[in-house]
Amino acid sequence: MAMERFRRADEYARHPQTRNDTPLPGVIDTIGLGYAALMVKPLIVLPPILLDLYLWLGMRVTARPLTLEAAAWFRDEGADGRAIASDLERFERTNVLELLSLRLPTFRMPTVVANLDAARLDRFGLTFELTSLPWWLVVAISIVAFAVGIILGAGWLLAVAWVATGVGTLRDVVRPRVMLGRALAIGGWIAAVLGLFLLVSSPFIAGLVFGAMLGLNGLGLIILILLFPAAWGYMFFFFSVQAIAVDRIGAFAALRASYKVVRGYFWQSTRFIILSLTITTGFPFALRVFTSNPAGLTLAIVLNAFIASGMIAAAMLFYRDRARRLGLPAYAAER
Template sequence: MGVIDAIADGCFAVARRPWVMVPVVALDLLYWLGGRLTAAPFTDGMISLLELAQQQGATAPDSAETIATLRTLGQETDLFGLLSLGQQPLLLAQPVSEQVGRPWGVGTLDPGHWSLVLLLVVALVVLGLLWLAVSLSLLAPLARQEAFSLPAALRQVPRCWLRLLGLAAIVVAGFCLLLLPLLILVTIMSLLGLDAAPLLLLLLVPLLVLYVYLALAPEAIAVSDVGPFRAIKLSVGVVRRNFWAMFGLIAATYLLSVGFPYGWRLLTQQAAGVPLAILGNGFIATGLTAAAMFFYRERLGVLEGVKSANHEVRDTK
């Protein structure tokens, strides 16, 4: 199965069972009709610390740019976006400055204190992974080519959710272990007056490769019904045999995810066109997620077939 075949199979599967679009469509309805949750209390606290350090002469010359960036983040960031982890809603990707037709005005919810912002981030990440588990559990029977049963899919959700939490914890812990030596090295280079930017650019390549190898882990959790460590092993095994095909799938997914929203934005300028844009984006986004599942299932089947054949050859010898 090639990249185009996987995308086509994913979209056809969604067309046959359009209710699997519900998780992505529901997120867009929240972003369209609901309010924003600002991170301003946290960014304002960071700005106050930087300004205090600036007054005492303890900051770098580029601290003004950092302050401006923090102000922009405080104004534009919507913490409800954490609910869409692993999914591709349309309205979240649109800049705040773009006009979106709405039946009523959108308010902004302010947590009031930076500590509440941190607590909300953790809570929303957990809820976002739960919603991702719902989406993957609805799509998994399509990839396994099983008869769809809503009760069976819903029974898989808690198990999938806990495994996604475990996967997220493993990835974050691994990233921190990699980041700590890097921070020490960057600090030493800064003290010596050396530019650390080339080092950071060089690290982008191995990080990209690592992302490609782990990209199918969520699909492995849902389709193969395995734990996070086994999912990582399966993802690495499939990608190792199909690296460039997987890279092509990621690139095609990115291009489609970035390209289609430009067309949908023509519809979102008027309130009447927003539901059509939401449904269109829901179809494409869900189809791309299903495509990754079809790609994983087919390539895993080939890999297991090769291993089985090798075992049979050894047994005959």
């Protein structure tokens, strides 16, 4: 009976009622539909689980050569430089391969190990670290890991979109053209968001530099002011990554689509975003209590993958239902 209910919920998720007089599922109902779709095809959580296991048990490439090189350069720049060098040295055991786990402001690949410090992993004695590579090679590995992380994240998002909304096929996940196309769209999204942030913040940065030349220190005020456009962008562009996966559109089109959905359903979107942020941010920290031993860490990895994947599926459903109600273009295979 339970599986039958899940299947009926999955059928609704794939073929929603789009008539304007039909109420859309609320925030809680949408989250339930996301997890229902996940229960029908639970293997979708396998990629983040495997990635987490690799970050735990696989080879680690530490940032130590890079941080030491940068710290040595700053240490010759006076007291302030020495303070910066001291801060940099705290990151010397950071595993640059954690960049394989795509982590964007509005989307994160569900991983637990990336949130744990190296000292906690040392307790298990199961890690192998490379700490003496040339600094330039560490930079190159970081760039490659970040690029591969975008591709892996794009492929997994396509799989979640297929499970949650029925968009595309499972073959799209392994088709290089489709996966690379979505990866390029995500890369364009990153560039667009950074560009927008620099555009908005450039007058304040210029003011900060000018004030510093006059001996004024307004860094705290500038940061406080920049929080407002950052929060606005986070809110209105929250569903843009989901739009890239669900509607197969480009970066700027996804930003526009997310903006229209949030503007059209502002209070529902606000409730969903707050609840999603609470769950996807709070649970990984709550699961840290299980990470004191290998069995507990394994359990935390599985639970986190399921919880976060369900919320990502729900976000796709939330966006899809409201985008269709607003008449936004759908991916051709969905029509």
